[in-house]
Structures are given as structure tokens and as C-alpha cells.
Amino acid sequence: MHRFIVVGGGAGGLELATRLGDRYGEARAKRGKPQAASVTLVDRNPTHIWKPLLHEVAAGSMDPFTHQLEYPAQARWHGFEFQQGELTALDRAAKRITLGRVLDEDGAEMLPERVLEYDTLVLAIGSTTHFFGVPGAAENSIALDTVEQAERFRKRLIAACMRAEHLAPEKIAAEVAADDLSPAMNGGAEPRVQVAIIGAGATGVELSAELRNTAQVLSAYGLHKLDPRHDVGIVLIEAGTRILPALPERVSSATAELLNKLGVRLLTGERVTEVAPGVVRTASGKNLRADLTVWAAGITAPAVLSRLDGLTVNKLGQLIVRRTLQTELDDNIFALGDCAACEWPGHERGVPPRAQAAHQQATFLFKSLGNLLAGKPLEEFTYRDFGSLVSLGHFSAVGNLMGGLIGGNMLIEGLFARFMYMSLYRLHIAALHGYARMVLDTFAHWLRRTTLPRVKLH
Structure with missing residues (x-):
């Protein structure tokens, strides 16, 4: 049985693991069909939250504990396995990754160091803050x-x-x-x-x-x-x-x-x-x-990527990938999201580190990994920029829409832009749970907010 391992439970990694589990993993077996692959998601944290919303958590306008998703629960619902731990080493020849120990709040060991074997590895560990060496x-x-x-x-x-x-x-x-x-x-x-x-x-x-x-x-x-x-x-x-x-x-x-x-x-x-x-x-x-x-001045790739067995990185520490999202030196290792440096034809810079890029790459890889299982050739990824939106809280939002939807580039702001911004998170929820559950989740959170202050007070 083919073994998929996705390292990183951010927007792209979690969406990919969910779809792979539904199509090829244990969820397939529950529908009475033979399981085509095992799917494992690895993350150092036990829960997921959509990273673009962290500024709302910092401001207190969003309670993270009502919006976070527990990885073991998602794994149970969608037919994949979850392993908590931080990636510490890669052995490309043996097709193995090493996960570090997991400690509790008191420093006691909960999980030991482990070794996981893979046939196809997808790295989606996101990015971290870049301090540019500024003192203090x-x-x-x-x-x-x-x-x-x-x-x-x-x-x-x-x-x-x-x-x-x-x-x-x-x-x-x-x-x-x-x-x-x-x-x-x-x-x-x-x-x-x-x-x-x-x-x-x-x-x-x-x-x-x-x-x-x-x-x-x-x-x-x-x-x-x-x-x-x-x-x-x-x-x-x-x-x-x-x-x-x-x-x-x-x-x-x-x-x-x-x-x-x-x-x-x-x-x-x-x-x-x-x-x-x-x-x-x-x-x-x-x-x-x-x-x-x-x-909030910049991002860089996690340092562990530059220490992995023979994989090439750019000056920001991102893994250099081909248009297929395969790493330069290993066809069995893919990368997506902020940790991947992918060419964007016709542009001086590569694919930007945005949530929409991670979503598009997860969707692309889901199809590509299906082709891999079927012995078909892999296609090349093409990023489509649909524009950008910036939220200004409940006051307003502003951004630009691009692409075939409007036939060009249009500035939007106000209530419409705010609605478009809020829909991005809802589309992420739909990708993880389906549209029916997304609607119920939206309604449930609306009911909850009617009985609570608009900002956390403690």
C-alpha cells in the first residue's frame, strides 16, 4: 500500500491530507472500496487554526478555542492518521523521517522520538517570522x-x-x-x-x-x-x-x-x-x-529545511521545487505553501506566500498524487492570482479582485470587500468539512457571538 506523509497541518497541508484520506485512505475502506493508500499527517501542534486569523486572536476579536480544529478528530472523520511531533531529520535513501519528542507543559515526555517511513513525502510546514538580525x-x-x-x-x-x-x-x-x-x-x-x-x-x-x-x-x-x-x-x-x-x-x-x-x-x-x-x-x-x-516585518522558512538530507533551498530557506512541486533532487518529495519556492512564469518573483497559493497547490497536488498512483505523468502547477483582500476589522475591508470573474483588476472596499474577506475563511472550512457542515458551523458561531462580547475580556 502506498504511504503518503504530509508534514505540516496548515491551510494547504491539512486540506491535502483531508482530501487524500477521503479518496484513497481509510475513508475509502469505510465506503466498501479497497483502501488504495495510507495517509499520515504530521504536525508539532495538536490543533489547527487558520493562520490569517491570528491577528484577530491577538486583538481578542476571535476566540481561538472555538475556531480551532483538533487534528485527531479530523483524521478520524476523513480516514487518515495523525502523528504529533516536529520534523527533525530526513533520510532520503531509506525514505524515512524522524519526529522529535513531544513534551507536556511540565516538561515530561508524552511521545518519544519516532521514525516514519514513506513512499511519497509532502512538506508543507509553512513559514516563521524573519527578524532580519535586528538587535532585540x-x-x-x-x-x-x-x-x-x-x-x-x-x-x-x-x-x-x-x-x-x-x-x-x-x-x-x-x-x-x-x-x-x-x-x-x-x-x-x-x-x-x-x-x-x-x-x-x-x-x-x-x-x-x-x-x-x-x-x-x-x-x-x-x-x-x-x-x-x-x-x-x-x-x-x-x-x-x-x-x-x-x-x-x-x-x-x-x-x-x-x-x-x-x-x-x-x-x-x-x-x-x-x-x-x-x-x-x-x-x-x-x-x-x-x-x-x-x-510583522517578514517571513522566512523554518530552519529545519536547510538541514534536510540534500534538499536545496533558496536564500529565504524555502525548498526549491519544480513546476510539478517536486523538489529538485528527489521525485518522491513534494513541497507546497510558504516553505516552497515555486516558479511563476511571466513574473520576476515566484509564487507568493499566500493562503490562496497554498489552497491552489493543495488542490493541484491532490490531482497529481492521484496521477502518481495511477502511473500517469505529472502536470505542471500554474498559479492564478485572484487578487488580495485586507480586513480592517468591522470598520471595513479593502482589496483588489483579478481574473476571469471580473475580466481585469478592480479595487473593492467597504461592505462587499468585507463579505469577500469573510468568505475566504468559510471556503477553507468547506474544503475541510464540506459545504453543508460549513453552513452549520457559520450559523453556530453566529449564535455564539450573539451571547458574548465582541472582544475577549480576560
């Missing part, structure tokens, strides 16, 4: 790679707001004096709490808008008595000349206008050179006060 960035800022990091930021934000309410006036004055931003930039009033977000890509922009809503809700529920607009400052710092540098300029301009209306300070052309406790320093000599600092 890793130690004094919070990244948003995991639920734990997002929850840590949310709790620290609530604590900072509650603490600031009772700060002595002279201490506030001292902190404000150390900030090189002009008071005029914030309507003449300096914030008592200031959040610095480094990197104005999609994550940084979306988090800045969500935080403005969070400050208002926390005040409305009495967790602090600060003015949510003037006492809670949000600074978005970008080294490039504009925010959302990877998106069309008109999307960037429309988003900047909306953020300015929300009272978010935009600092472009400011390269961060150091992140120290309570302060962010830039190459132009600015010292920016920061009670909380979020690093």
Missing part, C-alpha cells in the same frame, strides 16, 4: 506565528490598558518625553498606552485596525477608563515607501486613508534598527515609545 527584535517584540503568541499579546494589551489608567502623571510625562513623535500627529494628545507594529504588510495593517476596535470595546466594558482613540495609540512602522508594499498602489492608498481615519499613525520609510524594552529605534534616529511591540 526577537527578545522584545511579539511575533504572530502561533495561537500562544497571539494570546500572549492580547493579555499583555489588556494588562497595559488597566495599568496605564493608574500610572502617576509624572511617569507618563517621562515616557511621552522619550517619544520622538509629534503630539500633533495624534490630535494634540499623547497616548497613555502605545502599541508599535513593525511591518505594514497584511498582518500589520489588519492588526492595527482590529486593535482600534479592541480599545473601544475594552473601554465600553469598563476594563479601563482611557479614551480608546486618544489614550491608546497605534503606530504602524514600514521600511518601504508605502504600506502594503506587495499589493497594488491604489489598494495601499485606500487602506492608508482608512487607517488615518481610525487614528492609526503611519510611519513609512523608517527602517527599524533596534527594539529595546519600551522603545523602537529607527535608522533615521527616531526613538519611538512602545509599551507593546509586534513584529
Whole structure:
């Protein structure tokens, strides 16, 4: 029996394992048909959450524990096996991978180191935050790679707001004096709490808008008595000349206008050179006060990829793959998503690290691996860019649509853009559970939100 192993339970990896399990795995046997393959999903965490939503977790507008999916349950429902553990080694000659030990919260071993054998290996382990060697960035800022990091930021934000309410006036004055931003930039009033977000890509922009809503809700529920607009400052710092540098300029301009209306300070052309406790320093000599600092300035591939047996990587540590998504040196190893460097014909850069790319590659690989089982030749992957959407919380959304749906490139914003953005997550749920269950899941979460505050308060 052919053995598929998918390493990485992100958007692309989980969708692929689910579809393989349904078509070829144990789910096929339950329908009375002979099982064609064994499918194993590997991830270091026991649960899945859609990574583009982590900024909502950080802002408290989404409860991760009601949206997370348990891998063992998904495996049971869709006919594949789940193995928890982190990939530590690869033996291409023996077709084996090694998973590291899994420890509990007290440091006791739950699962030992294990070796799994494969016939076809798919690597989909995503990406991690790139600190670019900036001194103090890793130690004094919070990244948003995991639920734990997002929850840590949310709790620290609530604590900072509650603490600031009772700060002595002279201490506030001292902190404000150390900030090189002009008071005029914030309507003449300096914030008592200031959040610095480094990197104005999609994550940084979306988090800045969500935080403005969070400050208002926390005040409305009495967790602090600060003015949510003037006492809670949000600074978005970008080294490039504009925010959302990877998106069309008109999307960037429309988003900047909306953020300015929300009272978010935009600092472009400011390269961060150091992140120290309570302060962010830039190459132009600015010292920016920061009670909380979020690093959202870039991504890189996990370091383990550069240590795998003979596989080639690019300067970002991504596995270099052919148009078939097979690695350069091994036809039995595929890669998809953020950890893969795939050519995009007609473009200077490769396929971008976006959720829609991972979804398209998972769909493509599902068909390709079926051809592999049937002894048919593999096709080449072609990425289709359908545009990009950026959420500004419940205030709005903005983006551009592309492709055959509209016959060109169209800027959208407002309610329609917000609906399109929300539908992306629902399409991910549909890919994992089917459309009927997706509809029920949507309705269930809507009912739950009617009985809860819009932001987590603890």
C-alpha cells in the first residue's frame, strides 16, 4: 500500500491530507472500496487554526478555542492518521523521517522520538517570522506565528490598558518625553498606552485596525477608563515607501486613508534598527515609545529545511521545487505553501506566500498524487492570482479582485470587500468539512457571538 506523509497541518497541508484520506485512505475502506493508500499527517501542534486569523486572536476579536480544529478528530472523520511531533531529520535513501519528542507543559515526555517511513513525502510546514538580525527584535517584540503568541499579546494589551489608567502623571510625562513623535500627529494628545507594529504588510495593517476596535470595546466594558482613540495609540512602522508594499498602489492608498481615519499613525520609510524594552529605534534616529511591540516585518522558512538530507533551498530557506512541486533532487518529495519556492512564469518573483497559493497547490497536488498512483505523468502547477483582500476589522475591508470573474483588476472596499474577506475563511472550512457542515458551523458561531462580547475580556 502506498504511504503518503504530509508534514505540516496548515491551510494547504491539512486540506491535502483531508482530501487524500477521503479518496484513497481509510475513508475509502469505510465506503466498501479497497483502501488504495495510507495517509499520515504530521504536525508539532495538536490543533489547527487558520493562520490569517491570528491577528484577530491577538486583538481578542476571535476566540481561538472555538475556531480551532483538533487534528485527531479530523483524521478520524476523513480516514487518515495523525502523528504529533516536529520534523527533525530526513533520510532520503531509506525514505524515512524522524519526529522529535513531544513534551507536556511540565516538561515530561508524552511521545518519544519516532521514525516514519514513506513512499511519497509532502512538506508543507509553512513559514516563521524573519527578524532580519535586528538587535532585540526577537527578545522584545511579539511575533504572530502561533495561537500562544497571539494570546500572549492580547493579555499583555489588556494588562497595559488597566495599568496605564493608574500610572502617576509624572511617569507618563517621562515616557511621552522619550517619544520622538509629534503630539500633533495624534490630535494634540499623547497616548497613555502605545502599541508599535513593525511591518505594514497584511498582518500589520489588519492588526492595527482590529486593535482600534479592541480599545473601544475594552473601554465600553469598563476594563479601563482611557479614551480608546486618544489614550491608546497605534503606530504602524514600514521600511518601504508605502504600506502594503506587495499589493497594488491604489489598494495601499485606500487602506492608508482608512487607517488615518481610525487614528492609526503611519510611519513609512523608517527602517527599524533596534527594539529595546519600551522603545523602537529607527535608522533615521527616531526613538519611538512602545509599551507593546509586534513584529510583522517578514517571513522566512523554518530552519529545519536547510538541514534536510540534500534538499536545496533558496536564500529565504524555502525548498526549491519544480513546476510539478517536486523538489529538485528527489521525485518522491513534494513541497507546497510558504516553505516552497515555486516558479511563476511571466513574473520576476515566484509564487507568493499566500493562503490562496497554498489552497491552489493543495488542490493541484491532490490531482497529481492521484496521477502518481495511477502511473500517469505529472502536470505542471500554474498559479492564478485572484487578487488580495485586507480586513480592517468591522470598520471595513479593502482589496483588489483579478481574473476571469471580473475580466481585469478592480479595487473593492467597504461592505462587499468585507463579505469577500469573510468568505475566504468559510471556503477553507468547506474544503475541510464540506459545504453543508460549513453552513452549520457559520450559523453556530453566529449564535455564539450573539451571547458574548465582541472582544475577549480576560
